[in-house]
Amino acid sequence: MQTDTICLGLLMSGPKTGYAIKGILSGPLNQIYNLSFGSIYPALGKLTREKLVTFKQQSQDKKPDRKIYSITKKGINHLKEALLQDAGNYIRSGNYGDQIKSEYAMLLLFSEALPDETVKLIIDERILYIKQFLNLITYEGPLSEEDNLQPLRRSPQAKFMRGLMSEVIQTALDYIEKNRKKLHG
Amino acid sequence: MQTDTICLGLLMSGPKTGYAIKGILSGPLNQIYNLSFGSIYPALGKLTREKLVTFKQQSQDKKPDRKIYSITKKGINHLKEALLQDAGNYIRSGNYGDQIKSEYAMLLLFSEALPDETVKLIIDERILYIKQFLNLITYEGPLSEEDNLQPLRRSPQAKFMRGLMSEVIQTALDYIEKNRKKLHG
DNA sequence: GTTATATATATCAGATTGATATATCGTCAA
DNA sequence: TTGACGATATATCAATCTGATATATATAAC
Structure with a gap:
């Protein structure tokens, strides 16, 4: 595209x-x-x-x-x-060419080479970031005085995508909180 | 990175x-x-x-x-x-610069401009693709005769990432199957 | 009073993609 | 059987994209 x-x-x-x-x-x-x-x-x-x-x-x-x-x-x-x-x-x-570069995921994948405290820190930071982002996409209220983003946010397509994103992100958050001990002492 | x-x-x-x-x-x-x-x-x-x-x-x-x-x-x-x-x-x-371009997600977001049959088709295709990919990352057995990928797959970090991916992708699959009717008749 | 952030457009060196070229082997169908 | 296709393997390159930077003003924080 x-x-x-x-x-x-x-x-x-x-x-x-x-x-x-x-x-x-x-x-x-x-x-x-x-x-x-x-x-x-x-x-x-x-x-x-x-x-x-x-x-x-x-x-x-x-x-x-x-x-x-x-x-x-x-x-x-x-x-x-x-x-x-x-x-x-x-x-x-059958190929949509989704192009993804998640530096964070790669950092976790290579995190054996990092000190334990650093791994803890980047996971803490990420959890905060994810929670903020979840609030952002879950929020239903108006965005500003001159709110011209409503048509984009209220379409069935946008609601579908927001629902998908929030469920996926919530799943990731739960998984990280439950399994983070596998990555640091 | x-x-x-x-x-x-x-x-x-x-x-x-x-x-x-x-x-x-x-x-x-x-x-x-x-x-x-x-x-x-x-x-x-x-x-x-x-x-x-x-x-x-x-x-x-x-x-x-x-x-x-x-x-x-x-x-x-x-x-x-x-x-x-x-x-x-x-x-x-606080910014990892994750760079994501999901053409598929954008196509769904803009799918109001597409005929219903096309939307159905691309969702059917995507569900098949997701199921295949789930099998790929869930699979635990050997990959080939000369299997030199085992060290990468068996590290705690790789197991963590595979677990995260499979849960996230399963959540996405369930959501799409449950909510796809919002995108086509 | 100065630093930082938000609004807003624009440019560009350097990095990345997607396509293409080259070469061989195995497989599958016409 | 021959031709097409896909896998293995390296390499290059035009077109595109990023991340940084420049410019300009207002407002809020410190």
Whole structure:
């Protein structure tokens, strides 16, 4: 799946700045997909040139300008075709190319080479982080005054993913708390 | 965590070819970390130049040559230092930079734009894939005649990770089977 | 008063991917 | 039997992506 498709998909739930797209990908979707600014801004530029999105420049009083991007009709059609093709590729190849790099998991896997106290510390830290993240995705209330993320959060698809994530993360948390003694004295 | 560190860590459980390292990362560790050949071979070359690994060239009868890499004493020291520093960075920043791109999860999130039959199909396919992967990591028996992966699989760290993965994946499987109706008619 | 964090866009060196090339062997089907 | 395919094995490279950095302002903390 291309970066373009991700941006278009996220713009389906309403107009957003590049910064907001990064915020969604760094926040609730953190364990699902992430992109750097260096991918997002060029993608939005390319999509603008192809007229799959448009933007309104909003010069704010004493704040940096915002470019608020919206998906066009052409963009919606393009998104549908791209997703259908991605789905087709998946079905044909059985391979979705999920790309995962969990440095934390590798650190635990190699933790025999670390002092016991260090292993304890990184597990304590991780447990705190997981609990915070669980709160983030379990939280149902409004996010801010100008809450334009509601459409994304209230779709059945988003609810499905949030439910899946919270169950999976809760399982991981329980497992780590129950079995951490296998990794340190 | 650098690619170098991943290679050194995997070589701690015994000598391996670059191809074997890729095999481990594409197989049981698939949902944890992955690297392409284009990262692995240059990393092994760099590690050789730095004398952190050595290799024996094995010319096989009518098969391609193999370069079997082993970690050196210097390499072991380097690994310990690198892991300690990575752990320190984590504790200080609270951020491990886990990098995740699950195209499948994004496809489900955007699946409103797909026909119902397609959504059904990709979920059916995914359930099959998950079941296969569960078998792969749950399997305890020997892997092949020349089974040099046993040290990696039998360490407490590897058992911990396999247990964690199988519980998490089982939870995901149950959730998808129970809730898939929310995504298609 | 200064340090840090949030909002917001943008760029770029260096790292990574996914594809491709090369070479041999075994297997499975037409 | 021949041709296609997959496994073993190394290697390279264009296109893409990351992580860091730059720029600019406001607000909160210390």
